[in-house]
Amino acid sequence: MQTMERPIVVLEDARPPEPSDPRRASARDVFVAIVVCLSLWALLAAPLLQRSAEAGPVGARRSAALVLLRPLVAISNGLFLTRATGSIERALGRDPDQAPGGELALPPFALPPDEFEPNPTHAAPTGGPHPAETSPPPAHEGSEGNSEAPAEEPPGTAALRTPTRSNKLRVAVIGDSLSQGLGPAIERSLNPSLVRVLSLGRQSTGLSREDYFNWQAGMRQIVEEFRPDLVFVMLGSNDAQAQISRDGSSIPVGSAQWIEGYRERAANLLREATRAGTHVVWVGIPIVEERQRWDFYRRVNDIYRDTASADPLGTYVDTWTPFEGRDGGYTTFVRNEHGDLVEVRASDGVHFTPSGYMFLGRLAIRAADQAFGIPDKAVTSRS
Amino acid sequence: MLFPTTDFAIFLAVVFALSWLLNPHRTVWKWFILLASYIFYAWWDPRLVWLLALVSTIAWASALWVEGTDDERARRRRTLVAVAALLLPLAWFKYYGFFALNVTNAFESLGLHPPLPLLQVLLPIGISFYTFMAISYVVDVSRYEIQVSRWLDVSVYLSFFPHLIAGPIVRSEELIPQIRRPRDAGRIDVSRASFLIIGGLFKKMVISAFLASQIVDPVFGAPNTHGGLEVLVAIYAYAIVIYADFSAYSDIAIGVALLLGFEFPANFNRPYGAVSLRDFWRRWHMTLSRWLRDYLYVPLGGSRHGEVRTAVNIMITMLLGGLWHGAGWTFVAWGAYHGIGQVIGRWRVRRAQALGIVERSSRWIVARKQLVTFNLVALGWVFFRSDSIGSAFELLGRLGAAGTTVLVTPLVLLTIAGMLGVQYLPADPAARLRESFGRLGPVLQGATLALSLFVITTLGAQGVSPFIYFRF
Numbered sequence: 001m002q003t004m005e006r007p008i009v010v011l012e013d014a015r016p017p018e019p020s021d022p023r024r025a026s027a028r029d030v031f032v033a034i035v036v037c038l039s040l041w042a043l044l045a046a047p048l049l050q051r052s053a054e055a056g057p058v059g060a061r062r063s064a065a066l067v068l069l070r071p072l073v074a075i076s077n078g079l080f081l082t083r084a085t086g087s088i089e090r091a092l093g094r095d096p097d098q099a100p101g102g103e104l105a106l107p108p109f110a111l112p113p114d115e116f117e118p119n120p121t122h123a124a125p126t127g128g129p130h131p132a133e134t135s136p137p138p139a140h141e142g143s144e145g146n147s148e149a150p151a152e153e154p155p156g157t158a159a160l161r162t163p164t165r166s167n168k169l170r171v172a173v174i175g176d177s178l179s180q181g182l183g184p185a186i187e188r189s190l191n192p193s194l195v196r197v198l199s200l201g202r203q204s205t206g207l208s209r210e211d212y213f214n215w216q217a218g219m220r221q222i223v224e225e226f227r228p229d230l231v232f233v234m235l236g237s238n239d240a241q242a243q244i245s246r247d248g249s250s251i252p253v254g255s256a257q258w259i260e261g262y263r264e265r266a267a268n269l270l271r272e273a274t275r276a277g278t279h280v281v282w283v284g285i286p287i288v289e290e291r292q293r294w295d296f297y298r299r300v301n302d303i304y305r306d307t308a309s310a311d312p313l314g315t316y317v318d319t320w321t322p323f324e325g326r327d328g329g330y331t332t333f334v335r336n337e338h339g340d341l342v343e344v345r346a347s348d349g350v351h352f353t354p355s356g357y358m359f360l361g362r363l364a365i366r367a368a369d370q371a372f373g374i375p376d377k378a379v380t381s382r383s
Numbered sequence: 384m385l386f387p388t389t390d391f392a393i394f395l396a397v398v399f400a401l402s403w404l405l406n407p408h409r410t411v412w413k414w415f416i417l418l419a420s421y422i423f424y425a426w427w428d429p430r431l432v433w434l435l436a437l438v439s440t441i442a443w444a445s446a447l448w449v450e451g452t453d454d455e456r457a458r459r460r461r462t463l464v465a466v467a468a469l470l471l472p473l474a475w476f477k478y479y480g481f482f483a484l485n486v487t488n489a490f491e492s493l494g495l496h497p498p499l500p501l502l503q504v505l506l507p508i509g510i511s512f513y514t515f516m517a518i519s520y521v522v523d524v525s526r527y528e529i530q531v532s533r534w535l536d537v538s539v540y541l542s543f544f545p546h547l548i549a550g551p552i553v554r555s556e557e558l559i560p561q562i563r564r565p566r567d568a569g570r571i572d573v574s575r576a577s578f579l580i581i582g583g584l585f586k587k588m589v590i591s592a593f594l595a596s597q598i599v600d601p602v603f604g605a606p607n608t609h610g611g612l613e614v615l616v617a618i619y620a621y622a623i624v625i626y627a628d629f630s631a632y633s634d635i636a637i638g639v640a641l642l643l644g645f646e647f648p649a650n651f652n653r654p655y656g657a658v659s660l661r662d663f664w665r666r667w668h669m670t671l672s673r674w675l676r677d678y679l680y681v682p683l684g685g686s687r688h689g690e691v692r693t694a695v696n697i698m699i700t701m702l703l704g705g706l707w708h709g710a711g712w713t714f715v716a717w718g719a720y721h722g723i724g725q726v727i728g729r730w731r732v733r734r735a736q737a738l739g740i741v742e743r744s745s746r747w748i749v750a751r752k753q754l755v756t757f758n759l760v761a762l763g764w765v766f767f768r769s770d771s772i773g774s775a776f777e778l779l780g781r782l783g784a785a786g787t788t789v790l791v792t793p794l795v796l797l798t799i800a801g802m803l804g805v806q807y808l809p810a811d812p813a814a815r816l817r818e819s820f821g822r823l824g825p826v827l828q829g830a831t832l833a834l835s836l837f838v839i840t841t842l843g844a845q846g847v848s849p850f851i852y853f854r855f
Binding site: 024025027028030031032033034035036037038039041044045048080085088089093094107108110183184187188191197199332333339340342343345347353354355380 | 389392393395396400403416481484487488490491501503505506566569570571572584585602604605606608644732770771774786789821824825826828829830832833834836837839840841
């Protein structure tokens with residue numbers, strides 16, 4: 001046996017004491033600075049913090065935060081700090097009075113000149129003509145995508161128009177964080193020279209909390225500013241909570257009133273789009289890992305399906321079954337078109353991996369194609 | 384717990400006060416800070432706190448076992464067993480899913496029955512960081528560089544909350560002596576700490592969030608819909624995003640540690656001012672580079688066995704360094720890219736030396752090298768950020784494509800240019816400002832910090848996304 005003797009470094013502070021430095025402070029002074037900093041910041045940011053707390057899910061944490069913040073906001077108001085900070089917020093480009101979830105800001109988009117003219121379907125913000133019957137989707141004509149001739153389908157039918165390079169098909173994807181992954185997947189599956197996709201999903205949103213973010217108003221804005229031909233809606237995963245309106249009125253989750261209110265909100269959202277002639281694909285909530293959520297998600301999926309199916313310009317796509325395992329339970333892996341196993345679900349048991357979103361996007365596009373007929377050249381990945 | 388949250392602000396204020404109150408009572412302080420660190424970790428996901436305690440215990444027990452023999456061979460054998468034991472949780476939690484999926488697909492393509500069950504294993508945050516620190520601890524004991532400490536000291540060393548989630552990877556000889564001895568309550572470097580924390584919050588909440596949402600996420604999410612200019616700017620923007628995000632975490636971690644009286648090593652030194660890929664790795668995530676050098680590259684033989692062996696050692700180090708960042712082929716490709724780049728760089732230097740070419744050094748030559756290096760690094764980040772190698776090439780393929788330029792706004796360009804410009808400023812540009820801040824009284828210091836925080840929270844994005852390096 002070989003033994004080696006080496007010097008052992010005994011762990012000690014090797015650093016020699018440094019000379020007195022005016023920047024060094026005592027723990028007491030630093031604690032005073034921390035307390036002053038946090039207190040003053042809490043006063044300055046009280047309205048911001050209150051909006052943030054209001055945005056939280058209904059429960060003990062939200063209630064406690066609001067109780068703590070109310071006196072702070074009152075002091076802030078009394079000292080005119082709210083007014084001063086509001087001015088600073090405006091100067092920095094933020095509206096201090098907007099809902100906690102913010103507002104939609106659509107990127108600039110030049111609509112084709114002919115669409116500035118009002119037409120019966122696209123320019124009717126309220127009560128426009130609504131198709132009474134669905135028309136069968138047109139056979140794929142293989143029309144030349146680079147044709148410059150406008151080729152609009154007659155308004156009010158269930159068929160999507162054939163896009164051109166100068167008048168692209170306009171598609172919006174809205175909803176919660178699941179839709180934020182779905183949007184880019186849909187964008188990747190459609191031909192950018194013929195389709196313009198806006199991914200407008202907002203994290204932590206849904207239909208329950210209009211006080212946080214109002215999707216019905218958001219849809220109205222999208223229809224007015226972007227005039228989409230097709231909207232994919234995917235939300236609901238955050239909605240297992242009380243319905244709160246902008247006026248603060250609340251309906252507890254689980255009540256019959258909640259179901260009715262939710263059904264009404266879903267119908268209003270859909271109608272906001274379809275009465276302007278916009279087609280809607282309502283993407284259902286997929287199966288999730290946590291079984292306790294299944295009943296709720298299935299129930300709201302039924303609402304989405306009923307709502308979308310009742311409108312000739314709406315269709316519902318089931319994403320629960322395609323992501324089930326063989327045993328009918330949650331699974332992380334599915335086979336792709338080549339037969340390879342692919343990890344499709346994120347580790348939180350709700351969201352998807354990028355491959356999973358591509359799979360989800362293809363499901364949604366297939367549903368749109370079956371219901372409304374997407375022109376061949378507009379889709380780059382149809383399988 | 385995320386640094387830029389009110390939860391953490393309250394946590395820090397409480398821990399700061401109690402930590403300094405308990406500072407003279409060292410054993411009580413250690414138990415307190417260990418508990419605080421476990422609470423900090425559990426805030427994210429309480430299910431895996433036990434793993435942190437387990438890794439600490441394995442590190443301590445195996446170091447004791449390694450130290451128990453003076454026989455060199457036995458010591459080496461024991462060290463290997465200890466390192467393997469420490470790597471097991473990392474292998475299981477981080478790499479099993481990736482490994483099993485690839486093995487299953489390979490077996491099925493050959494018509495064979497796959498031997499491994501497919502599982503998605505929950506990844507504990509920070510596991511790569513504290514595992515590497517645990518390994519360095521055992522190896523340092525094995526190399527007679529340190530003596531085994533008590534379990535409590537080792538646990539505090541590995542779990543100390545400022546570095547727990549995303550580094551810096553602090554060595555035991557740097558931190559354990561500081562843990563053992565009471566800190567000086569009268570000499571807190573409050574100016575440096577404040578500037579690091581406020582600067583870090585600004586980089587994370589304003590710079591990183593702005594560029595990510597404005598151009599990086601849209602372009603990397605759907606590269607086929609963007610033209611060459613948007614893709615090019617998105618690639619540069621991502622180089623800034625990852626730097627702002629990760630250096631922000633390091634800055635805040637170092638600043639918080641300073642408030643508690645602890646000194647951490649620096650983790651970044653203006654990396655985009657590097658003049659070669661080798662130089663880049665001396666400036667980027669410096670504590671990881673140091674770890675890879677001391678515990679992987681040098682034990683492999685380093686540059687002591689000829690050029691070919693050196694090249695192989697560089698490749699192994701960079702490939703494993705890439706894989707350390709994540710279980711995916713994109714990270715392997717990113718590591719290979721940097722490995723090949725460094726091998727080529729080394730070969731060019733050697734060839735110049737052999738030909739007797741004396742390298743001139745002027746400001747323009749340095750600037751040219753910095754420009755080339757930055758572009759090479761930015762190109763490598765494409766693989767790091769993309770969800771697959773195919774997506775990375777798809778994005779690069781769009782560089783020559785025509786398309787809109789709506790995402791390339793003046794503010795995006797200004798932010799990128801500003802963050803790059805900072806890399807070339809003289810060292811410590813804020814020294815005078817910091818000194819002035821240090822001369823203020825505590826109330827004025829607090830007020831200044833409050834105003835800075837208010838501006839950051841107003842300018843910053845609503846809601847805080849986790850730091851990029853959390854998943855490593």
